Amino acid sequence: xxxxxxxxxxxxxxxxxxxxxxxxxxxxxxxxxxxxxxxxxxxxxxxxxxxxxxxxxxxxxxxxxxxxxxxxxxxxxxxxxxxxxxxxxxxxxxxxxxxxxxxxxxxxxxxxxxxxxxxxxxxxxxxxxxxxxxxxxxxxxxxxxxxxxxxxxxxxxxxxxxxxxxxxxxxxxxxxxxxxxxxxxxxxxxxxxxxxxxxxxxxxxxxxxxxxxxxxxxxxxxxxxxxxxxxxxxxxxxxxxxxxxxxxxxxxxxxxxxxxxxxxxxxxxxxxxxxxxxxxxxxxxxxxxxxxxxxxxxxxxxxxxxxxxxxxxxxxxxxxxxxxxxxxxxxxxxxxxxxxxxxxxxxxxxxxxxxxxxxxxxxxxxxxxxxxxxxxxxxxxxxxxxxxxxxxxxxxxxxxxxxxxxxxxxxxxxxxxxxxxxxxxxxxxxxxxxxxxxxxxxxxxxxxxxxxxxxxxxxxxxxxxxxxxxxxxxxxxxxxxxxxxxxxxxxxxxxxxxxxxxxxxxxxxxxxxxxxxxxxxxxxxxxxxxxxxxxxxxxxxxxxxxxxxxxxxxxxxxxxxxxxxxxxxxxxxxxxxxxxxxxxxxxxxxxxxxxxxxxxxxxxxxxxxxxxxxxxxxxxxxxxxxxxxxxxxxxxxxxxxxxxxxxxxxxxxxxxxxxxxxxxxxxxxxxxxxxxxxxxxxxxxxxxxxxxxxxxxxxxxxxxxxxxxxxxxxxxxxxxxxxxxxxxxxxxxxxxxxxxxxxxxxxx
DNA sequence: GACCTGCTGCGGCCTG
Numbered sequence: 197x198x199x200x201x202x203x204x205x206x207x208x209x210x211x212x213x214x215x216x217x218x219x220x221x222x223x224x225x226x227x228x229x230x231x232x233x234x235x236x237x238x239x240x241x242x243x244x245x246x247x248x249x250x251x252x253x254x255x256x257x258x259x260x261x262x263x264x265x266x267x268x269x270x271x272x273x274x275x276x277x278x279x280x281x282x283x284x285x286x287x288x289x290x291x292x293x294x295x296x297x298x299x300x301x302x303x304x305x306x307x308x309x310x311x312x313x314x315x316x317x318x319x320x321x322x323x324x325x326x327x328x329x330x331x332x333x334x335x336x337x338x339x340x341x342x343x344x345x346x347x348x349x350x351x352x353x354x355x356x357x358x359x360x361x362x363x364x365x366x367x368x369x370x371x372x373x374x375x376x377x378x379x380x381x382x383x384x385x386x387x388x389x390x391x392x393x394x395x396x397x398x399x400x401x402x403x404x405x406x407x408x409x410x411x412x413x414x415x416x417x418x419x420x421x422x423x424x425x426x427x428x429x430x431x432x433x434x435x436x437x438x439x440x441x442x443x444x445x446x447x448x449x450x451x452x453x454x455x456x457x458x459x460x461x462x463x464x465x466x467x468x469x470x471x472x473x474x475x476x477x478x479x480x481x482x483x484x485x486x487x488x489x490x491x492x493x494x495x496x497x498x499x500x501x502x503x504x505x506x507x508x509x510x511x512x513x514x515x516x517x518x519x520x521x522x523x524x525x526x527x528x529x530x531x532x533x534x535x536x537x538x539x540x541x542x543x544x545x546x547x548x549x550x551x552x553x554x555x556x557x558x559x560x561x562x563x564x565x566x567x568x569x570x571x572x573x574x575x576x577x578x579x580x581x582x583x584x585x586x587x588x589x590x591x592x593x594x595x596x597x598x599x600x601x602x603x604x605x606x607x608x609x610x611x612x613x614x615x616x617x618x619x620x621x622x623x624x625x626x627x628x629x630x631x632x633x634x635x636x637x638x639x640x641x642x643x644x645x646x647x648x649x650x651x652x653x654x655x656x657x658x659x660x661x662x663x664x665x666x667x668x669x670x671x672x673x674x675x676x677x678x679x680x681x682x683x684x685x686x687x688x689x690x691x692x693x694x695x696x697x698x699x700x701x702x703x704x705x706x707x708x709x710x711x712x713x714x715x716x717x718x719x720x721x722x723x724x725x726x727x728x729x730x731x732x733x734x735x736x737x738x739x740x741x742x743x744x745x746x747x748x749x750x751x752x753x754x755x756x757x758x759x760x761x762x763x764x765x766x767x768x769x770x771x772x773x774x775x776x777x778x779x780x781x782x783x784x785x786x787x788x789x790x791x792x793x794x795x796x797x798x799x800x801x802x803x804x805x806x807x808x809x810x811x812x813x814x815x816x817x818x819x820x821x822x823x824x825x826x827x828x829x830x831x832x833x834x835x836x837x838x839x840x841x842x843x844x845x846x847x848x849x850x851x852x853x854x855x856x857x858x859x860x861x862x863x864x865x866x867x868x869x870x871x872x873x874x875x876x877x878x879x880x881x882x883x884x885x886x887x888x889x890x891x892x893x894x895x896x897x898x899x900x901x902x903x904x905x906x907x908x909x910x911x912x913x914x915x916x917x918x919x920x921x922x923x924x925x926x927x928x929x930x931x932x933x934x935x936x937x938x939x940x941x942x943x944x
Numbered sequence: 945g946a947c948c949t950g951c952t953g954c955g956g957c958c959t960g
Contacts, residue, residue: 376948
């Protein structure tokens with residue numbers, strides 16, 4: 197924000213002449229004047245007219261802290277204020293959908309400040325919001341409604357009779373943090389809900405979406421308005437970003453394991469540097485996993501104790517209780533108490549923790565887009581650069597080190613991602629999914645909302661005119677039959693479909709509203725205080741030592757009926773094991789890694805050890821013949837290096853496994869356990885010469901395909917369709933096979 | 945060896 201000190205009084209606006217400013221309502225202009233803004237930001241300037249005319253949907257893509265929310269809300273509130281003066285319409289006038297409750301709470305205070313002088317009401321509706329506010333929306337809908345997708349779903353199911361009244365006068369729908377929805381089940385749910393809102397309103401309602409990290413505007417536009425992506429206006433700010441200072445620090449993990457009870461040398465050295473560099477200031481340390489967060493929070497806390505300084509390092513992740521997390525967030529917001537939060541992606545977006553002094557990333561970042569979001573948490577104050585330190589540990593070069601480890605892949609992935617980040621490349625959204633699990637949810641929800649519906653009505657509203665347009669009639673009919681078979685739906689004599697017994701049971705429980713699945717957890721309690729939770733599939737015995745919330749504990753008791761684990765403070769501990777599957781490495785990242793191996797340039801942001809590791813990785817790349825070969829013999833196994841993204845790697849693994857090979861996947865490589873390099877290359881050449889198979893037929897060779905919340909109600913045929921769309925890239929795999937087949941015969 | 949997100953209605957108890 198470009199601000200000087202706020203002014204008082206209500207003299208004529210003094211901002212620079214600006215087309216957008218002139219379009220704003222006088223009360224909005226006064227608000228801008230009172231904030232002391234010298235000028236409007238680029239995105240604000242360019243979005244105003246598009247939004248005010250309301251003819252097109254708009255995506256506002258600009259950096260974190262560049263005034264995106266205001267770029268959407270100042271013109272929207274201008275329109276609503278004029279409408280309010282005419283007393284024109286009842287009902288909610290603008291809907292704002294957010295992926296996070298915390299984001300709604302943050303935005304609520306800012307938005308009230310803007311809307312109060314305009315006479316517009318703001319309502320927030322999410323699971324932790326007061327019930328009185330929700331009752332007010334249902335009784336006298338008006339102004340702006342800030343809501344989560346799940347609460348919007350609940351509104352449709354529980355208050356179906358009020359939906360038309362609430363949304364009948366809707367003028368705008370705003371979607372914050374659009375990138376967090378694109379390509380996900382939750383995103384498909386949001387698309388369906390927005391469509392159902394428009395059906396209730398009886399007309400198209402302009403959509404305004406906000407994001408700082410969209411990899412592909414066309415894909416995002418298609419997500420925002422399915423089948424009409426090209427008509428969406430994209431306001432991509434050209435305002436230059438702030439200065440970024442970055443460093444990659446390399447560490448060596450010794451071949452000899454640390455003695456029991458001692459920290460591994462590489463992690464200890466990373467913790468030493470974090471402690472020295474970060475203490476006394478506000479920082480975020482992203483550690484990629486909850487277990488790693490606990491390890492580093494504990495190591496840093498131990499260092500604070502040994503140095504006799506106040507504890508300034510706290511853990512923050514999704515299994516910690518709301519109270520523990522809020523305490524950390526308060527400390528981050530409070531400028532008088534410096535704190536470094538060691539966290540997973542929980543602090544990656546949304547929650548306004550103010551500006552931190554620096555961001556650390558321990559281990560290769562999971563995605564380029566995520567790295568950009570993380571980096572955007574620092575450097576938010578004028579004149580202060582964003583600071584990023586990436587810590588990468590690679591195993592010591594020693595006899596017996598595997599050829600793959602010698603490639604220093606984690607370092608190369610980190611460098612490749614930073615190079616892509618500085619070129620403003622982000623992972624493109626995956627908009628090919630069928631999202632059948634969420635279609636099951638939406639069929640049930642729509643049926644409940646209308647008290648029954650025909651198959652035709654459901655298909656028309658959800659698929660033909662709705663967001664599930666990749667689902668054809670035959671597939672939809674098969675899905676309805678599956679739901680009938682499981683008693684989720686039943687059909688009356690006149691053909692109308694109603695929820696069946698099992699359907700009623702699902703719909704009537706509050707767990708129905710979320711499109712994603714969560715596990716049952718044990719609650720961890722110490723002295724009556726809930727620290728957080730642990731997944732139930734990892735039984736823990738009394739007497740076990742545990743590291744949790746950055747502190748050390750011993751388990752006193754385990755109550756399996758109440759699912760409560762009681763803890764007491766202890767001297768020793770070990771991090772708990774969390775289950776989970778990670779994300780996909782994009783194809784472009786793997787290609788960038790290969791380019792980096794073949795290059796001889798050394799980026800200036802590497803420290804001495806990282807430079808050495810980079811040189812070692814390149815030496816290994818050439819020594820093992822990676823520049824010219826992709827197939828290698830390693831003991832009894834054959835190893836294949838396609839240098840492609842995880843989806844293509846998965847497709848290749850499925851294809852090869854279908855040819856009787858014992859296939860394993862190991863990040864960069866595919867291993868075949870029972871064949872020689874020559875045999876593997878024979879199979880590759882034979883496959884490359886064949887036409888690419890049907891993805892659905894290929895999916896049929898894969899076991900255990902149920903993945904999402906309502907997949908368990910789908911037949912094998914539908915799971916094959918969903919898997920083919922979600923996990924396979926057959927054309928990509930066949931270009932990879934063609935490339936592999938054209939290479940010379942295997943190297944030793 | 946890998947993340948995160950979200951949720952209603954109602955009964956029971958306490959306070960002013």
